[in-house]
Amino acid sequence: MKTEDDNSKGDDSGGDASWLERNVNVVIAGLVIACIGSLVAQLLWAPLFADKHGEASHVEASHDDGSHDDGSHDETSHDEHAHDEVSHDGASHLHPAEFAVEEVFGFEAMFGFAAFVAVVFLGTGLRLIIMRDEDYYDS
Amino acid sequence: MIHNLPPGLIMVLGALLLPFLGQRLSAWGALVLSSLSLVAFWTTPDLHAVTLNLFGQDLNIVRIDRWSWIFGLVFHLAAITASIYALHVKDTKQHVAGMIYAGSAIAACCAGDLITLFVCWELTAVSSVFLIWANGTETAYRSGMRYLIIQVTSGVLLLSGAIIHYQQTGSLVFENFLGLEPGQRGAIGDLEFGPLLILIAFGIKGAFPLLHNWLQDSYPNGTATGTVFLSAFTTKLAIYSLARGFAGLEELIWIGCAMTLFPIVFAVIENDLRRVLAYSLNNQLGFMVVGIGIGTELALNGTAAHAFCHIIYKSLLFMSMGAVLHRVGTTKATELGGLHKSMPLTTVFCMIGGGAIAGFPLLSGFVSKSMIISAAGHEQMFSVWIILLIASAGVMEHSGIKIPFFAFFAHDSGKRVKEAPWNMLTAMAIASFCCIAIGVYYQPLYDMLPFETHYEPYTAAHVIMQFQLLLFAALAFVFLMKANLYPAEIRSTNLDTDWVYRRLLPRLIAHIGKLVRLIDSIFRVACLAMIKQFLNWLSKSCSAQGWLGSTWSTSSMAFWAAVLLGVFLILYYL
Numbered sequence: 001m002k003t004e005d006d007n008s009k010g011d012d013s014g015g016d017a018s019w020l021e022r023n024v025n026v027v028i029a030g031l032v033i034a035c036i037g038s039l040v041a042q043l044l045w046a047p048l049f050a051d052k053h054g055e056a057s058h059v060e061a062s063h064d065d066g067s068h069d070d071g072s073h074d075e076t077s078h079d080e081h082a083h084d085e086v087s088h089d090g091a092s093h094l095h096p097a098e099f100a101v102e103e104v105f106g107f108e109a110m111f112g113f114a115a116f117v118a119v120v121f122l123g124t125g126l127r128l129i130i131m132r133d134e135d136y137y138d139s
Numbered sequence: 140m141i142h143n144l145p146p147g148l149i150m151v152l153g154a155l156l157l158p159f160l161g162q163r164l165s166a167w168g169a170l171v172l173s174s175l176s177l178v179a180f181w182t183t184p185d186l187h188a189v190t191l192n193l194f195g196q197d198l199n200i201v202r203i204d205r206w207s208w209i210f211g212l213v214f215h216l217a218a219i220t221a222s223i224y225a226l227h228v229k230d231t232k233q234h235v236a237g238m239i240y241a242g243s244a245i246a247a248c249c250a251g252d253l254i255t256l257f258v259c260w261e262l263t264a265v266s267s268v269f270l271i272w273a274n275g276t277e278t279a280y281r282s283g284m285r286y287l288i289i290q291v292t293s294g295v296l297l298l299s300g301a302i303i304h305y306q307q308t309g310s311l312v313f314e315n316f317l318g319l320e321p322g323q324r325g326a327i328g329d330l331e332f333g334p335l336l337i338l339i340a341f342g343i344k345g346a347f348p349l350l351h352n353w354l355q356d357s358y359p360n361g362t363a364t365g366t367v368f369l370s371a372f373t374t375k376l377a378i379y380s381l382a383r384g385f386a387g388l389e390e391l392i393w394i395g396c397a398m399t400l401f402p403i404v405f406a407v408i409e410n411d412l413r414r415v416l417a418y419s420l421n422n423q424l425g426f427m428v429v430g431i432g433i434g435t436e437l438a439l440n441g442t443a444a445h446a447f448c449h450i451i452y453k454s455l456l457f458m459s460m461g462a463v464l465h466r467v468g469t470t471k472a473t474e475l476g477g478l479h480k481s482m483p484l485t486t487v488f489c490m491i492g493g494g495a496i497a498g499f500p501l502l503s504g505f506v507s508k509s510m511i512i513s514a515a516g517h518e519q520m521f522s523v524w525i526i527l528l529i530a531s532a533g534v535m536e537h538s539g540i541k542i543p544f545f546a547f548f549a550h551d552s553g554k555r556v557k558e559a560p561w562n563m564l565t566a567m568a569i570a571s572f573c574c575i576a577i578g579v580y581y582q583p584l585y586d587m588l589p590f591e592t593h594y595e596p597y598t599a600a601h602v603i604m605q606f607q608l609l610l611f612a613a614l615a616f617v618f619l620m621k622a623n624l625y626p627a628e629i630r631s632t633n634l635d636t637d638w639v640y641r642r643l644l645p646r647l648i649a650h651i652g653k654l655v656r657l658i659d660s661i662f663r664v665a666c667l668a669m670i671k672q673f674l675n676w677l678s679k680s681c682s683a684q685g686w687l688g689s690t691w692s693t694s695s696m697a698f699w700a701a702v703l704l705g706v707f708l709i710l711y712y713l
Contacts, residue, residue, distance in 0.1 A: 028617055031610065034610050042603050042604075045603060098519070099516065099521055108605075109608070113612065116533075117619065122404045123404045123406075127626065131629070132631060132634060134631055137642075
C-alpha cells in the first residue's frame with residue numbers, strides 16, 4: 001500500500017503532481033498543529049468549564065446537605081434533586097460535562113485516536129473471517 | 140382542493156405522463172413535478188388532516204403535523220436535488236420510477252392510518268426496484284430481485300400487523316403503539332403481536348442489525364443517479380415510522396447502538412466506495428434509532444434533525460460517488476485515486492459531505508448528531524454515550540476520510556477524466572450549500588423540529604471536544620498510513636448476512652435435495668429387488684416342478700380336508 005508520502009515523490013503520477021501531492025507534509029503538519037490547537041483551546045477554556053461545573057456541583061452539594069440533616073426526608077430531597085437537574089437541563093444545555101470522564105484533559109482526543117485505531121484493527125481482523133474472492137457469488 | 144390529496148400524489152400521477160414527453164424532456168418533467176409538489180406541500184396549512192371513507196372504514200389519508208412536515212419537506216428537497224442530478228439521463232423509465240418512488244415516500248410520511256401507510260410502503264418498494272434494474276447488468280437484476288423480495292416481505296408484515304392490530308383494538312390510526320408520551324419509555328414485552336409484526340416490518344426497511352443486508356447489497360448496484368434517490372427515501376421512511384410508532388421503546392436504544400457499531404468495521408475493509416457509503420448510511424440510521432429509543436423530546440428532536448441533515452449530506456456523498464461512477468465507470472477504491480486533479484469541484488463537494496457526516500462544527504451533521512449524543516448524556520446513559528462517541532470516530536474513518544481519500548487522493552490511478560456534468564455539479568452545489576447553511580444557521584431547522592427546543596450546539600466545550608475527537612481521529616489515520624498499518628484496499632467480496640440466503644440456504648437446499656434423492660433411489664432399488672425376488676419365487680412355485688404346480692397325492696388331500704374340518708369344529712364350539 002502506498003502512503004501519501006510515496007505519492008508526494010510523484011513516482012507514478014508523471015510530471016503533473018498537484019500541489020497537494022507535493023506538499024503532503026505541509027498538510028500533515030497543519031493537522032498536527034490543529035490537534036495541538038484543540039488541546040490548547042481546552043486548557044484556555046478549562047476555567048470556564050470548571051465554573052459551570054462548579055455551579056452544578058454546588059447545587060448538588062446543597063441538596064446533599066439537606067438530606068443529611070434529616071434521614072426521613074431522604075427520598076423527597078432526592079426527588080427534588082432529580083427535578084432540579086431536569087429543569088436545569090431543560091432551561092439550558094450549556095452545562096458541558098454530563099460525565100466526570102469528560103473533564104479529563106484531552107479525553108476526547110485520546111478517545112478519538114484510540115477508537116479510530118481500534119476500528120481499523122478490528123476491520124483488518126474481520127478480513128481474515130469474511131474476505132472472499134471478488135467473484136465469490138458469481139462462481 | 141389540492142391540499143385534500145395526499146402530498147406527493149402530484150409526483151406519482153405526473154410520473155405516468157412523463158413517457159409522453161420523450162426521452163429528452165422527461166428529465167425536466169421530473170424536476171417540474173417535484174418542484175410543483177413542493178409548492179403544494181409548502182402551502183398546505185399546519186395540522187391539516189383529510190379523512191376518506193372507503194368500504195366503511197375511515198382512512199386518514201392526509202395528516203400533516205410537525206413530524207410529517209419535516210420529513211415531507213426534506214423528502215421534497217431530496218427529490219428536487221436528485222432530479223437535477225439526473226437531468227442528463229435519457230432513460231425515461233428511471234425518471235418515472237424515481238418520481239413514483241419519491242412521491243409515494245412523501246405520501247407515506249403524511250399518512251395517518253396504517254392502511255394508507257401500507258399502500259405507500261409497497262409502492263416505494265415496487266417503484267424503487269426499477270432504479271436498480273435500470274443498471275441493466277445480471278448482477279443488478281439479481282440484486283434487485285433480492286431487494287424486491289425483502290421489501291415486499293416488509294410490506295406484507297406491515298399489513299398483517301395492521302390487520303391483527305385492528306382486530307385487537309378496532310383502530311387503524313397510526314400513532315405510538317405503546318401509548319407513550321415523549322420522555323416515557325416502554326419495553327418490547329408490552330407490545331401486542333400486531334405491533335410486534337409492524338416493528339419487524341419497520342426494522343427490515345430501517346436496516347436493523349441482521350435485517351440490514353439488503354441495503355449494502357442493492358444500493359451499490361443501482362444506477363449512478365438511481366442510488367441518489369434510493370439513499371434518501373426508503374430507510375428514512377422507516378425512521379419516520381419508528382419515531383411515530385415506537386418512540387420510547389427501550390430495546391431500540393441497544394438495536395441502534397449495534398447499528399452504529401458494526402457497519403463501521405465492515406466499512407473499513409470494503410473496496411466498493413458506494414458500498415462503504417451504504418454501510419455508513421446504516422451507521423447513521425443507528426444514531427437515529429438510538430434517539431427514538433431514548434424517546435425524550437431532545438432525543439426525538441435529534442432524530443428528526445439528524446434525518447433531515449443526513450438525507451442531504453448522504454445524497455451529496457452518493458452524488459459525488461455517482462459522478463465518479465459516471466466519469467470513471469467504477470467506484471472501486473483499488474481502481475481510483477488522484478481524481479482531485481481532474482474532478483476538483485466534485486472533490487470539494489465530496490469533502491463537504493464527508494465533513495458534514497463526520498460532524499465538523501459549522502457543517503450540518505454537528506448540529507443534529509450532537510442533540511442525540513447530548514440526549515444520551517442527559518439521561519445519564521454512559522455506555523450509550525460512549526458507543527455513540529466510538530461511532531462518531533468511526534464515521535470520521537469511513538465517510539470523513541476513506542471516501543474522499545481513496546477516490547480523489549491516495550495512490551494516483553493515472554485516470555484523467557472530465558469533471559462531472561453541469562447538472563451533477565449544480566445538484567452537488569445545492570446539497571453542499573444546505574450542509575453549510577444548516578451548520579451555520581441552524582435555527583430554522585430547530586424551529587421545524589417536532590418539539591420546541593432551546594438546544595445550543597455551539598458551546599465552547601462542545602466545539603472544542605468535537606474538534607479534538609475528529610482531529611485526533613484524522614491523526615490516527617495519518618499515523619496508521621505512515622506505519623503501514625492501514626489495511627490496503629483489496630479487490631474482494633466481504634461476506635455479510637446476505638451469505639445466509641445467497642450461499643448457505645441454496646447449498647443447504649441442494650444438500651437436502653441430494654439426501655432426498657439418495658434415500659429415494661435406495662428405496663426404489665430395494666423395492667424393485669424385493670418384487671423381482673417375489674416374482675421369481677412365484678414363477679418357480681407355479682411351474683410344473685414347483686410345489687404349487689405339481690400333482691399332489693390323494694392322501695395329503697384327505698389329510699388337509701380332515702385338518703380343515705377339525706379346525707371348523709373347534710371354532711364352532713368356541
